Amino acid sequence: MRNKPTLHTSVSPALLHLYDLSNSVVVIIDVFRATSTIASALYNGAKCIIPVDSVPKAIEISKRIGGIAAGERDGMIAEGLQHGNSPLEYTRDFIENKTLVLTTTNGTRLLHMALEKNADTIISGSFPNISAVCDFLLAEKKNVVLGCAGWKDRFNLEDTLFAGGVIHRLKKHFTIHCDSSLMADTIYAKHKNNLVRFAPKLTHYHRLVERFGLIEDIKFCLTNDVANVLVIYNEGKLVAG
């Protein structure tokens, strides 16, 4: 009998190097809000998303290809850009058939780290596309690393909750010998039926809701399958799989 593939959870970008990515599907997780926004844009018909690591690069590339430059720094639309990191901004009317050039505080950086560490395959995960993520991981039968973007390298609960959601659905199909995965599964099991009610306890909630009033964003980002599309990285672009 073939051994089950392994599954590990990295709770911060600063720990990603501890895991072997070269044989793994790496799931980039930045629940508030990069990976939720990416799922939303692709679900609504965006041609693709080009993740870049700086605002000037976002502006330069978007001008060159006729795309839309967008991004945030510290939760706000980045200076020099007109569009931010809200999943609700990318409606079908606005984004269909367009290319989004996106830069974010944590998610983009983690994706570039996974690339540098030669990840076999990179996908992007969020509650809005959790079923697509799980279906893909199940079908691939490869090792999995769930990579939480956190906040400036700190542990955060919303990314861990999503990792736990994936583990909750898939754990029978993987060998999981990883304390952070066990922790994520435990935390998810406790809060799975009340994610939105639990949200005010998260440090990130205060940043997004109390400072910027983004409660609708939070609700979207914590709802399963409202933008259920597989998001896969291919030659510099995130595309619908």
Add this chain to the structure above:
Amino acid sequence: MRNKPTLHTSVSPALLHLYDLSNSVVVIIDVFRATSTIASALYNGAKCIIPVDSVPKAIEISKRIGGIAAGERDGMIAEGLQHGNSPLEYTRDFIENKTLVLTTTNGTRLLHMALEKNADTIISGSFPNISAVCDFLLAEKKNVVLGCAGWKDRFNLEDTLFAGGVIHRLKKHFTIHCDSSLMADTIYAKHKNNLVRFAPKLTHYHRLVERFGLIEDIKFCLTNDVANVLVIYNEGKLVAG
């Protein structure tokens, strides 16, 4: 009214630099087994413990001062040493009035990191001395960073459980705006009444029990206040406070 001091939890040595240690009491946590062993030795009358980062240094210093060189690498007594990292090894008969020169895989390294980052005060925490730790933190009224040693920079649950135990007792007295502390408190609340029964789920349990048969060590390391002494770092030495 004076603001409450803050409390943060660092779930890996690789994240310790994210926290301001210079105004904080840092609690070094290496439940399996360094900080449990340190509490045990001091509780049983050891004069002091000198934590060092290499086996040759442990041998050299112990010879010079007439101390006992001890330590482990990857869970076993380190090559060249006669004494390891088991809390049960340091009975009163053996250790009273002696100096222990100790090197361990994770705990010693974390302590030296906290020193380099100018921690205001460093203490060592484990379930065997949890009440002494909490009493000290409560009396000091300073900011607190709970520093989990983990396993080679990976997150581990036993250190997080101890952090959760401290948070559970002290949270009313601190401002806690920290997702890892909230996570630790949640995990501890779930398992506090059955720590030893939960232990077989921990990756470290397999290392210690299935490979080395150290079930009695595990039980000791998960029992509150069986070596209830404050352990404080002072000029190169860990001493009873």
